[in-house]
Amino acid sequence: MHEPSSDWKKDNSSSVKELLGKWLFLLYAIVYGGFIIINVVSPEFMGIKVGSLNVAIVYGFLLIVFAMLLAFAYNHVSTHAENVMNKDNESEETEE
Amino acid sequence: MNYVASPWAIIIFLSFVAAVLGISYHFARSTKSASNYFAAGGSIHWSVNGIAFAGDYLSAASFLGICGMLAMSGYDGFLYSIGYLAGWIVALFVVAEPMKRLGKFTFTDALDAKFNSKGIQLTAAISTLLVSLFYLIPQMVGAGSLVTPLLGLPHWAGVLMVGIIVIIVVTTAGMKSTTYVQFLKGGLLIVFSIVLVFLVFSRGISTSPDQGGDKEYHKFVTLKIETLNDGTVGLEDKSYRILKQINNESSSMQFVRLEKNKIETVWSVNSEKGILEETQTIEYFEDGKVLYNGQTKDKGAFYQVGHMSELEGKTDTKTGNLNMFSFIETIRDGTVIRWLKLDVKDEGSKLSIYYQKPTPGTEILKPGLKFKVDSEKGAKTKDKLDFVSLMMALFFGTAALPHILIRYYTVPSPAAARKSTIVAIAAIGLFYVLTMYMGLGAMVSGVVDLTNDNMSAPLLAKSFGVTIFAIISALAFATVLGTVSGLIVAAAGAVAHDVMDRFMGLKLADRAKVKAGKIASIVVGCIAMVLGILFKGMNVSYLVGWAFAVAASANLPAIVMILFWKKTTAKGVVASVITGLVSALGLILLSQETFNNVYGLVGVIAPVPINNPAIISVPLSFIALVVVSLLTQKNVNRNNTARLKSAD
Numbered sequence: 019m020h021e022p023s024s025d026w027k028k029d030n031s032s033s034v035k036e037l038l039g040k041w042l043f044l045l046y047a048i049v050y051g052g053f054i055i056i057n058v059v060s061p062e063f064m065g066i067k068v069g070s071l072n073v074a075i076v077y078g079f080l081l082i083v084f085a086m087l088l089a090f091a092y093n094h095v096s097t098h099a100e101n102v103m104n105k106d107n108e109s110e111e112t113e114e
Numbered sequence: 115m116n117y118v119a120s121p122w123a124i125i126i127f128l129s130f131v132a133a134v135l136g137i138s139y140h141f142a143r144s145t146k147s148a149s150n151y152f153a154a155g156g157s158i159h160w161s162v163n164g165i166a167f168a169g170d171y172l173s174a175a176s177f178l179g180i181c182g183m184l185a186m187s188g189y190d191g192f193l194y195s196i197g198y199l200a201g202w203i204v205a206l207f208v209v210a211e212p213m214k215r216l217g218k219f220t221f222t223d224a225l226d227a228k229f230n231s232k233g234i235q236l237t238a239a240i241s242t243l244l245v246s247l248f249y250l251i252p253q254m255v256g257a258g259s260l261v262t263p264l265l266g267l268p269h270w271a272g273v274l275m276v277g278i279i280v281i282i283v284v285t286t287a288g289m290k291s292t293t294y295v296q297f298l299k300g301g302l303l304i305v306f307s308i309v310l311v312f313l314v315f316s317r318g319i320s321t322s323p324d325q326g327g328d329k330e331y332h333k334f335v336t337l338k339i340e341t342l343n344d345g346t347v348g349l350e351d352k353s354y355r356i357l358k359q360i361n362n363e364s365s366s367m368q369f370v371r372l373e374k375n376k377i378e379t380v381w382s383v384n385s386e387k388g389i390l391e392e393t394q395t396i397e398y399f400e401d402g403k404v405l406y407n408g409q410t411k412d413k414g415a416f417y418q419v420g421h422m423s424e425l426e427g428k429t430d431t432k433t434g435n436l437n438m439f440s441f442i443e444t445i446r447d448g449t450v451i452r453w454l455k456l457d458v459k460d461e462g463s464k465l466s467i468y469y470q471k472p473t474p475g476t477e478i479l480k481p482g483l484k485f486k487v488d489s490e491k492g493a494k495t496k497d498k499l500d501f502v503s504l505m506m507a508l509f510f511g512t513a514a515l516p517h518i519l520i521r522y523y524t525v526p527s528p529a530a531a532r533k534s535t536i537v538a539i540a541a542i543g544l545f546y547v548l549t550m551y552m553g554l555g556a557m558v559s560g561v562v563d564l565t566n567d568n569m570s571a572p573l574l575a576k577s578f579g580v581t582i583f584a585i586i587s588a589l590a591f592a593t594v595l596g597t598v599s600g601l602i603v604a605a606a607g608a609v610a611h612d613v614m615d616r617f618m619g620l621k622l623a624d625r626a627k628v629k630a631g632k633i634a635s636i637v638v639g640c641i642a643m644v645l646g647i648l649f650k651g652m653n654v655s656y657l658v659g660w661a662f663a664v665a666a667s668a669n670l671p672a673i674v675m676i677l678f679w680k681k682t683t684a685k686g687v688v689a690s691v692i693t694g695l696v697s698a699l700g701l702i703l704l705s706q707e708t709f710n711n712v713y714g715l716v717g718v719i720a721p722v723p724i725n726n727p728a729i730i731s732v733p734l735s736f737i738a739l740v741v742v743s744l745l746t747q748k749n750v751n752r753n754n755t756a757r758l759k760s761a762d
Contacts, residue, residue, distance in 0.1 A: 032211065032528075039207035040678075046203045047509075053196070054505045057481050058498045061488040064480040070443035074189055074480040075550075078196050082543045085203050089539045092207065093532060100529060 031099035038095060042088050049084060053077055123264055123584035130588040131279060134595060137298070138283045138291040158293055160530040164537020166293045167521055169300025171198070171512075171538065172545055173249075173597040177303065177590055178256050179654040180546075181574075182567035184553020185420065186452070188478035190485050191553050194659070195546035197505050201512025201662075202542065204670075206535045209513040212677050214522045214531040220604070221519040222612040225672055231684035232617055237691040239612035241668040242516040244695060246605040247641065248664055249515065250598060252657035254646020257594040259568045259654075263576070264587045270647045276591075277643035280598045284606070284639070285632040292599040293524055299592040304541060306585055307548045310571075313578045314555035319444055320432035323421055323560035325577035331560045332417040334451075334470065337372075337381065337390040349390070360465070362458050369393065369458075369467060378408040382469045394419070394453070394468040394564060397460075418573065420562040423472055424449040438551065445554060446475040452483070452557075453564055468564045478557075496723045503729035504659055510732060511662030514669035517600035520607065568654055598642065602635045609634035652711055659726065660702055667694035667731035675739050686743030694735030701727030 056063055056077075064074040158166070176198060183191030216227040222238035254273050261272030283291060322331040338350040349356065349372075357371040357378065368383040370390065381390035394416060397405045406416035425431060425448035433444055452471045457464065477483065485501045486493035512518065522531045556562055556570035561577050563569050572590060576583035610630035615622045622630060649657065672690045675682045702708060705727070706720040724730075 032215075035211065039211075043203060043207035046200070046207075050200050050203075050505075050509060054502055057487050058501060061480065061482055065476050067446070070439040070446075072446060072476070072479055075192075075442060078189075078192055078550075079547060081196050082199050082546055085199055086540055086543050088203065089206055089536045093536045096532060097529070 030103040031096065034099045034103070035096045038092060042092055046085065046088060050081060053081060120580045120584070122580050123587065126581070126584035127264055127588045127591065130592055131595075133298070134279070134283065134295050134592060137294050138286045141291040141294065158290075158524045160525050160534040161537055162297050163293065163521060163525050163530070163534035165300045165541060166296035166524075167300075167518070167534060167538035168304070168541035168545070169296030169298075169593070169596050170517055170521060170600050171542055172300060172303055173253055173256075173593055173658070176545075176549070177593055178259070178568040178571060179252070179658065180549045181553040181556060181571035182569070182654075183484065184549065185556035185562050185570035186567045187484035188450075188452075188473075188554070188557070189481050190483055192550050193481060193485070193505065194508065195549050197508025198512065199539070199543055199546050200509050202535065202539045204510060205513040205518065206532065206539065208677065209519075209673055210522060210531045210535045211528040213519060213673070214525070214528040220523075220607040220611055221516050221669065222608065222616075224519075225676060225687060226616075228676065229684035229687070231688070233688040234684055234691075235612050235617040237688050237695075238669075238672075239608040239617065241691050241695055242608040242612070243605050243638075244699070245514075245661060245665045245668065246516050246601045246608075246638070247645070249517070249658065249661040250601050250638075250642040251645045251649050252652075252654035252661070253594050253598050253601070254642050255649050255652060255657065256568060256654045257591060257598075258646060258650060259566050260572065260587055260591050260594070262566075263569060263572065264584070264591070269650050273643050273646035276594055276598060277639050277646070280595055280602060281636055281639040283595070284599050284602050284635045289520070289524060289603050292596065292603055293521075295592070295599065296596040299589060299596050300541065302585075303589045303593060304545050304548075306582070306589060307545060307552065310575055310578070310582065310586065311548050311551045311555070313582070314551060314559070314574070315436045315438070315441060317559075317578075318433040318436050319422060319425060319441075319448075319558050321422055321425060321428075321430055323558065323577075325560060326579075328577065329418075329560075331421065332419075334392045336384075336392070339383075339388045339390060360458060360460060360467075362456070365456055367456065367469065369469075380465070380467055382467075391470055393470070396466045396565065398464045398466075400462055416565070418561050418563055419451070419453055419468075420557050420560050421451055422448045422475075422558050423451050441551065441554070442479065444475075445558065446479050448475045449473065450475060450478050450558060452478075453562075455564070478554075499729055500724040500726050503663075503724060503726035506732065507659060507663040507666045507726055507728035510666035510670045510728070514665040514673060515661070516604035516608070516665075516669075517597070520600070520604050598639075602638050602642075603631075605638045606631040606634040609638075649712075663702065663726055663728045663731065664695065664698045666728050667698035667735050669694070671732065671735040671739055675736070675743075679740075679743075681743055681747060682739065683743045683746045685746045686739045686741075689742035690735045690739035693738035694731055697731040697734050698727045701731060 064072070066073045068076050180191050180194050183194065213224050216224040221242055222235055225238045226234045254276060257276040258269035258272040261267045261275065262269060283295070317326060322333065324331050337354060340348055340350050342348045354372045354374045357373055360369040360371060360380065362369060369380050370383060372379055372381055380393050380395045382393050384391055394407055404411065409415040422445070423429060425433065425444055436444060449472050452473045453468045454471050456467045456469065458467065482488050482491065486497035487501055525531050525534055552571050552574060556574040559574055559577055561570065561573040563573060572583060572587045575586040610627050614620050614630055615627055668691050671694060672687045676687065701722050704720055704722040705725045706723070707725045709715045709718055709720040
């Protein structure tokens with residue numbers, strides 16, 4: 019009844035993006051899981067001093083910064099993939 | 115605590131509300147169609163949508179709840195920050211683009227895209243409604259706690275105000291105005307949080323924080339105990355008279371009542387040092403009278419707290435300017451006075467005693483003060499499971515929240531959905547780093563109101579002057595407004611689009627659907643107001659944890675499996691959503707925290723030992739989906755072959 023909120027072309031890069039997304043997700047899940055496990059198994063480790071901070075704070079900040087880095091990297095690769103793979107598609111179509 | 119509203123605060127606050135209503139009015143003219151109403155016409159730029167995501171997400175819970183929990187329990191509040199942010203990774207890598215590709219207006223659309231099943235339409239809509247309601251409660255509670263210090267109004271008035279303003283915003287303009295309100299507020303919140311953190315750094319830490327000279331910090335005294343000649347115990351300071359010891363079976367702490375100048379106060383016994391330490395009390399009498407530290411509320415005898423008893427090795431000192439490292443270091447190497455609460459029943463009254471607990475900085479800056487994780491301090495397996503369960507709910511819950519999911523439909527393309535998610539991650543990540551400093555800043559700046567830890571961040575701002583307090587509070591209030599609007603749009607979409615239009619097959623015309631959505635908004639708004647008043651006084655971040663658990667259990671398994679498992683069937687999805695909803699809600703309703711804090715059953719042991727259901731309910735939901743999908747496989751094949759045959 020309604021049209022989708024807007025139209026877009028077929029995306030050839032979606033399988034690449036999905037694959038990359040899955041692996042990056044898994045990578046982050048492992049690092050996040052590690053944080054939870056250390057908290058439960060060895061809370062003393064979290065209290066060890068690192069410079070003027072401690073492991074808990076460094077690991078916590080790291081999880082936040084790591085998420086940002088992965089997000090930027092993912093976007094960079096995805097945008098590139100979209101440009102390259104969808105351009106091929108368009109040129110093929112015009113050749114036909 | 116006694117709050118007095120300042121005219122300046124009221125002016126800034128009112129101009130904020132006026133701006134919000136102005137934006138709604140401006141966009142109201144362009145929202146005639148359903149697509150405009152529920153999804154802003156899919157026309158929002160990704161950068162605006164990204165900040166609006168941050169605005170949606172940095173709700174009252176993130177801002178008020180996390181800072182409050184950090185101020186009371188140190189690092190454990192920050193665990194929420196970490197979990198809330200990590201959840202965006204799921205949103206970005208797994209959910210963002212496929213959701214945009216599959217759906218139109220609502221989360222149900224995306225779930226149902228491959229199946230066109232009545233069952234999915236109904237269950238997913240119910241799940242959206244319930245999660246939205248669960249998420250609305252803490253927002254409303256947050257709004258209530260904000261208006262008290264800002265405008266001097268009672269809790270219920272704040273809840274009513276938010277409810278009414280939001281209903282006006284949502285019924286006039288829908289998703290587009292909601293988006294721009296969120297954009298404005300998300301951006302401003304981050305900017306002013308940075309300002310606040312720099313103010314904290316520049317003031318430094320003191321053992322008697324006087325709020326920049328505005329308000330002298332109450333000096334908590336100790337009294338020496340002496341043994342008299344006849345073997346009884348007395349006090350060195352003869353101006354105090356010992357009344358009696360308070361019966362207390364539930365804790366090893368001992369408390370006595372003293373009297374001086376006809377005011378009764380309660381003191382905790384430190385037998386190791388042979389002293390009595392001052393506590394703060396709220397006493398509720400059976401006749402309805404309430405006394406704060408033995409006096410009526412208007413005397414203002416209930417003090418703001420939060421200080422370090424020892425820093426840089428000294429007990430009476432202050433630091434100079436600090437930075438993001440030296441601030442943490444100062445706390446880590448010193449001792450912070452935390453305040454713990456104990457409820458006891460005395461003759462003719464109920465007594466809440468807040469007593470001092472000196473805590474080494476090293477303990478403050480690692481997990482364990484709120485969530486028990488350390489076996490040496492008596493953490494049992496169930497405590498650890500509880501902790502893991504919470505972290506799991508936060509991780510998997512974000513990507514399943516309805517008001518976050520619908521934001522994917524406001525942008526033009528899947529690529530724009532991805533980009534706006536990245537803007538959101540950057541903005542939210544930055545903000546969560548700031549929460550650490552705002553929360554700990556409140557903890558050591560003598561600003562914490564023990565009766566309402568949600569107010570820690572705004573009160574911290576207040577210690578720097580009324581202007582920044584008014585701005586931060588108005589922003590926090592706008593935060594509530596924006597998030598509540600988003601949730602109500604999501605809930606209204608579930609009712610008007612999923613249930614009425616699709617499930618019931620009413621085939622509403624475009625205008626009629628918008629109208630149905632508006633009526634649904636009003637109803638949901640009213641329910642939210644009632645719940646907001648009922649749940650007064652609970653930490654909002656804690657309540658949000660529940661919403662995340664329900665979302666993670668009911669919605670996420672279905673989303674993930676539809677995307678990644680080809681054998682998923684419509685019946686499997688329905689089973690998964692129902693299992694997740696019922697198990698998560700059931701476990702929450704039977705948990706110890708609910709027994710104690712919601713039903714008020716003190717001393718009753720609840721049937722469910724853990725407080726966070728995700729660790730049980732998420733796997734259950736996955737299992738239900740897989741089992742039911744496998745059981746209903748044959749039907750699908752048969753249908754397919756039947757279809758093929760008929761096609762022949």
